[in-house]
Amino acid sequence: MTTSRVKKSKSVTLGLIQMKCSADPDANMAKAVSAIGQAVKRDAQIICLQELFRSVYFCDEEDRTHFKLAEKIPGASTAVFQQIAKTRKVVIIAPLFEKRAQGIFHNTAVVIDADGTILGKYRKMHIPDDPGYYEKFYFTPGDLGFSAYDTRYGRVGVCICWDQWFPEAARLTALQGAQIIFYPTAIGWNVDEKPSVNVAQHSAWETVQRSHAIANGIFVAAVNRVGREADQKFWGQSFVADPSGRVIARASAEKEEILYVDCDLAKIDEIREHWPFLRDRRIDAYGDLTKRFIDKR
């Protein structure tokens, strides 16, 4: 894998692993473990894998046989990552296909601290259903809500892919003190789509996540899949936005890559003190956000 790096002082170093996946889950796991090892050597402190990294993005079709890809949490994968986290003193965010019970599956991410402890898991709250992205067939919507976790290197939150389009998800994660929100993702272009549509979609995707950084004064780290699978070309371009919404690092659209980004968490103080949005929220007037639609009065 190629690497790129943005250097800053007084910071936590993220390692975002953008990879291609094959039909062999064990091979994907081995690749992820190898990439984590590489990231550790480059002093990454919080390492995040992409959504459903253990498999191809199987949600492009509705096929019950894919349920066999799911696993228990804690289970075989978390045991591997816990061991690495403990011995290498790194935080690992591992997105997994969770089998919670017979017939109940979630799209989940596990947060493992630098001592190997599982701090918690996030179960994807917003589930898409779109041609090529039939996730409502596979995943029960999350029932744990939004969270943040105190890791050795900072307080982090995790949301997953489709969540990134919902300002509510970012806000509720930030209100719990998250300093960085990670978005493990699998998003791409249909191979038959017009280039102009592709450009517009990518722009919207990056823009809406930058806006979460701005509105909340936090770092946002998106970790996307890359490479072609069936009719999708996953667009990579994993990136980090700082609390002013500036993109401070962006991976390529084509290649496997580990994106190393040093994030100065003191920047959150600076930006929030200059742009005090959290001071001025009108919490007395937000009650109707729990409505689907507000019909005409």
Place this chain on the structure above:
Amino acid sequence: MTTSRVKKSKSVTLGLIQMKCSADPDANMAKAVSAIGQAVKRDAQIICLQELFRSVYFCDEEDRTHFKLAEKIPGASTAVFQQIAKTRKVVIIAPLFEKRAQGIFHNTAVVIDADGTILGKYRKMHIPDDPGYYEKFYFTPGDLGFSAYDTRYGRVGVCICWDQWFPEAARLTALQGAQIIFYPTAIGWNVDEKPSVNVAQHSAWETVQRSHAIANGIFVAAVNRVGREADQKFWGQSFVADPSGRVIARASAEKEEILYVDCDLAKIDEIREHWPFLRDRRIDAYGDLTKRFIDKR
């Protein structure tokens, strides 16, 4: 004033009036009325003025004598605009400094339909206080909440300036069926600030408003002041984003300008059917958005 235009079929035509203001409220009013006349001739159907267009941006200091600029609503200004709206069959969105009662003032925008009827008023909900923007001294926070109004040419919402940084404001306006959210604004660069900071601030401002268009599948129209006043250089660059977040028109950073933009409201159907975010909101999990901060559990 120079003009620019983006043409589309099956659309409502917006006329966004970006102007410089002088110390003479009557001169500013005359300029606004003249610009509206010009916009009507160019077939604008919904015309929006900038925040506090009747005066200089007086909130750069705390001076009680500025309260004399405030007026009743309905009052002298709305009478003028109602007459124009009725005779020229245009919708007018007029931001005014409202004197509601002795000692109670609001930063308000009035929505006047194409028959001259006042459909309602929006009182700025989020009030900034920042060096050069001492609005908490002047404006009582709005108590009418967020609204949308059925005008002859479409259902519109209005938020004002600082509101634009709050995804909650855009969401609550969109959930009431607004097809276009107008943001009358007065935002600028301090004349002593570094250019790099200015670029970052403008980028964040445009990005966060584009994200409201994306997250809600609506048009967003920002109408900003231009020109230097005291230590501020208002940055103009009024713009419209379509429901995919694309900027379809943008005014200059220097000049007075009427920005004409044809908005195809059917685009809202198209985008929302492709990006069904409103379908998938987790309204069961958003209750904590009414909290200031969620302390550690």
